[in-house]
Amino acid sequence: MPTDRISSRPPPRKPARGRPPKIDRQHILLVAREVFIARGIRATTAEVAERAGVSEGSVFNCFKTKEKLFREAMQLSFGDIPRRLLDVVQGIESEDLEDGLIQLADGLIEVARIGLPLMMMSWSNPSEGGECIGENAEKFRVFTKTLASYFEQHMRAGRLRRVDSEVLARVFLGSMHHYCLSRIFATELGVEMVSEDMFKRGLIDLVLNGARPRSESSSSPYSRRL
Numbered sequence: 612m613p614t615d616r617i618s619s620r621p622p623p624r625k626p627a628r629g630r631p632p633k634i635d636r637q638h639i640l641l642v643a644r645e646v647f648i649a650r651g652i653r654a655t656t657a658e659v660a661e662r663a664g665v666s667e668g669s670v671f672n673c674f675k676t677k678e679k680l681f682r683e684a685m686q687l688s689f690g691d692i693p694r695r696l697l698d699v700v701q702g703i704e705s706e707d708l709e710d711g712l713i714q715l716a717d718g719l720i721e722v723a724r725i726g727l728p729l730m731m732m733s734w735s736n737p738s739e740g741g742e743c744i745g746e747n748a749e750k751f752r753v754f755t756k757t758l759a760s761y762f763e764q765h766m767r768a769g770r771l772r773r774v775d776s777e778v779l780a781r782v783f784l785g786s787m788h789h790y791c792l793s794r795i796f797a798t799e800l801g802v803e804m805v806s807e808d809m810f811k812r813g814l815i816d817l818v819l820n821g822a823r824p825r826s827e828s829s830s831s832p833y834s835r836r837l
Contacts, residue, residue: 636673639663643684651795652728656680678729685725692726693750700757708770709815711761716787716811723791755780771819779818786814 642663646654656677660667674680682688699718703711758780765771771779790810797804805813 634665634669634673639665639670639673639680640684643680647681647684647728651798681729685729688729690747690750692722692730693747693754695722695726697750697754697757700754700761703761708765709819712783712815712818713811715758715761715783716815719784719787720791720807720811723788727788727791727795755784758784783814783818790814 639659643659646659646662650658656670657667659680660670663670670680674683696719699715699722702718703714705711705714755777759777762771762779763776766773766776790804794804794807796802804810
């Protein structure tokens with residue numbers, strides 16, 4: 612009489628689910644840097660994700676916000692900006708005033724290229740960055756005073772007429788800031804702007820020569836000494 616035999620073979624296993632692909636954080640950062648440099652602040656996390664070959668959700672899983680992605684990709688935090696600006700002023704090597712101002716303008720443009728988009732995002736989302744914008748106020752004040760001292764030294768050497776050195780510093784900074792900020796939006800909108808070199812040299816010419824003829828010995832009634 613036949614008997615039922617129990618098979619010694621184990622029951623077939625269900626196919627194991629494949630593990631999700633490991634997200635290469637450094638690859639995302641490298642791609643994000645390329646996208647942000649090419650597209651500026653208007654670049655989206657979706658663009659970064661598409662070029663990196665991952666989902667947008669994966670990008671947010673790694674970086675939580677676009678600002679954090681930008682900060683890490685560009686290797687700059689909001690607190691680094693005034694320090695880098697100070698390095699630009701303190702790094703001017705040429706004693707020639709015009710050459711020094713060209714070096715200053717080049718340095719400010721380079722910091723603004725990354726710093727301005729970061730500042731714009733920090734101002735629009737102050738709670739995301741984990742940094743209080745007010746904490747940098749003193750650092751920016753030191754930077755402005757240092758630039759004013761740079762102009763003051765050239766006034767004492769007779770290379771500039773006597774004016775308020777801090778006002779001159781703020782005029783130079785304000786002009787550079789406006790140009791760099793305008794360029795961000797002009798690039799996005801396809802609006803033509805004066806070239807970087809033309810603006811830079813035009814501003815320096817205005818600083819050195821003014822907008823109307825004056826005697827070299829004349830001084831401004833608004834000047835003050837540090």
